[in-house]
Each structure stands twice: as C-alpha cells, then as structure tokens.
Amino acid sequence: MKRAAITIGMVFATLALAGCKQDMDEQPKLLPLSGAAAFDKGQAARPLPEGTVARNEAVDPAEAMAAPTVDAALVQRGRERYEIFCSPCHGFSGYGDGMIVKRGFPAPPSFHSERLRQTPASHVVDVIANGYGVMYSYGDRVAPRDRWAIAAYVRALQLSQAGEPQPEAMP
Ligand code: HEC
Structure with a gap:
C-alpha cells in the first residue's frame, strides 16, 4: 500500500516537473x-x-454592396437577424416601437x-454598415451578406403592411 502511494506520488511529481518545462518556446513546432x-x-x-x-x-466595398439573389432562405435568415439586431428598436413589425424605444431610446422612423x-434596399444595407443619425453602425456585428438578408426581410415587412384588406376575397 505504502509503496503504491510513493509510486503515485513520484508519478505526480514527475508530471508536475514536466508541466513546468512545457513552455511554448520549447515545445515541438514548425517555424514559418x-x-x-x-x-x-x-x-x-x-x-x-x-x-x-x-x-x-477592409472588406471590399464592391463585394459588400453586391446584392445576392433573393430567395426564401435569404428572407428567413434576414428575419432571424432582424429579430436579433433590429427589433429591439424598430419593433417586430417595423413600426419603430421596439422595447428599447418603450424604455426611452429615440424612436426610429416607421x-x-x-x-x-x-x-x-441598398439604403438599409448602408444604414446597417455605417449607421444613420443617432443609430450607430452594426457593421461589426452584421456580415455583408446578412445586411442584404435583413434588407430583404425589411422589404417583406413593408409589403406585409402595404396591402389593402380585401374582405370579399376571404372564404
Ligand atoms: C438601438 C436602437 C436601434 C437599433 C437596434 C437599430 N436601429 Fe435603425 N434606427 C434607430 C434610430 C433611432 C433611427 C433614426 C435615426 C435618426 O434619424 O437620427 C434609425 C433609423 C434606421 C433607418 C432609417 C434611415 C432613414 O433613412 O431614415 C433604417 C433603414 C434602419 N434604422 C435600419 C436598421 C436595421 C436594419 C437594424 C438592424 C440591423 C437597425 N436599424 C437597428 C435605432 C435603432
């Protein structure tokens, strides 16, 4: 029993010493x-x-401004990003009545x-990248492709509110 304890103790001591020698200058590595x-x-x-x-x-400005093809996946991605980054101020439906505004932040336009x-749509992309008035830039948090995805979703929100109600078309 005692011998086993001593052996284990020695193993730990060796490991501890080896640990001390493991500095990055000495470890095996490939130099550039x-x-x-x-x-x-x-x-x-x-x-x-x-x-x-x-x-x-810097991200190539031409690439950052190039619009991707709009499809359902892009709009879905835009919705997800919009709800994370924009809805706190602009509101889930884009009326500028988000939670932060309800707590006193200047209200964005609808x-x-x-x-x-x-x-x-490129205006929305530009506002995300560079900010606008009191709205600070989201350029460091929203990647160029996601800016377009959000712009596509903002357009979808606009279309969703622009239609006229058509009761006669209801079943
Ligand atoms: C912290 C609150 C806040 C968040 C979050 C926010 N905005 Fe804004 N946004 C504002 C305010 C306030 C204004 C009005 C700024 C002004 O006119 O000085 C504004 C203005 C805008 C405008 C209108 C610019 C114009 O021409 O009048 C757009 C478009 C816009 N925001 C898009 C976005 C998008 C997209 C996001 C998400 C990536 C976002 N904002 C996130 C507060 C916010």
Missing part, C-alpha cells in the same frame, strides 16, 4: 520558414484558406412611411 516533410512541397508555412481576410483588412417604402 522551416521545412516540414509531412506537407506538400515540404513547406511548414501553409497557404491561406480561400476567403481569408486579415483582421485589419419602415412603413412612404419615404422608406420607396427607398432602395
């Missing part, structure tokens, strides 16, 4: 310009995966005003 037999062409440096963007690299109904 060194060779590595395991990889293609023997290079340790790996090619960047396609679409990699450096942290400080998306159902004539002016905002006429405005192109």
Whole structure:
C-alpha cells in the first residue's frame, strides 16, 4: 500500500516537473520558414484558406454592396437577424416601437412611411454598415451578406403592411 502511494506520488511529481518545462518556446513546432516533410512541397508555412481576410483588412466595398439573389432562405435568415439586431428598436413589425424605444431610446422612423417604402434596399444595407443619425453602425456585428438578408426581410415587412384588406376575397 505504502509503496503504491510513493509510486503515485513520484508519478505526480514527475508530471508536475514536466508541466513546468512545457513552455511554448520549447515545445515541438514548425517555424514559418522551416521545412516540414509531412506537407506538400515540404513547406511548414501553409497557404491561406480561400476567403481569408486579415483582421485589419477592409472588406471590399464592391463585394459588400453586391446584392445576392433573393430567395426564401435569404428572407428567413434576414428575419432571424432582424429579430436579433433590429427589433429591439424598430419593433417586430417595423413600426419603430421596439422595447428599447418603450424604455426611452429615440424612436426610429416607421419602415412603413412612404419615404422608406420607396427607398432602395441598398439604403438599409448602408444604414446597417455605417449607421444613420443617432443609430450607430452594426457593421461589426452584421456580415455583408446578412445586411442584404435583413434588407430583404425589411422589404417583406413593408409589403406585409402595404396591402389593402380585401374582405370579399376571404372564404
Ligand atoms: C438601438 C436602437 C436601434 C437599433 C437596434 C437599430 N436601429 Fe435603425 N434606427 C434607430 C434610430 C433611432 C433611427 C433614426 C435615426 C435618426 O434619424 O437620427 C434609425 C433609423 C434606421 C433607418 C432609417 C434611415 C432613414 O433613412 O431614415 C433604417 C433603414 C434602419 N434604422 C435600419 C436598421 C436595421 C436594419 C437594424 C438592424 C440591423 C437597425 N436599424 C437597428 C435605432 C435603432
């Protein structure tokens, strides 16, 4: 019993010491310009995966403004993102009566005003990216494609409120 306890103690002591020596300078690793037999062409440096963007690299403005094809999946995605990021102020239906406004934040205009109904979808994309008046930018939280998805959903909200009731068409 006693021997077993000593052996276990020694194992822990060895592990603890080994732990102390495990600093990052000493661990096995591949340096950027060194060779590595395991990889293609023997290079340790790996090619960047396609679409990699450096942290400080601006997103290509032309790409950010290019409108994707609108389909049901895009509108669904837009609804989800809208309800997360925009509904707290703009309200679930876009009347500018969200919870934050009820608690005192300046009220945004309704998306159902004539002016905002006429405005192109790219205006919504631009407001998300750059902010507008007292509304701060959502550029760092909403990716370019999602900006278009939200703009498509805002348009769907506008259409949902623009129709005339047609009682005679009801069953
Ligand atoms: C914290 C509250 C808040 C949130 C969240 C918010 N907005 Fe706004 N938004 C405002 C306010 C306030 C204004 C009016 C700003 C002004 O006129 O100074 C506004 C204005 C707008 C306008 C109208 C610009 C115009 O031409 O009058 C659009 C479009 C818009 N927001 C879209 C969005 C979208 C899309 C989101 C979600 C990504 C969003 N907003 C999230 C508060 C908010």
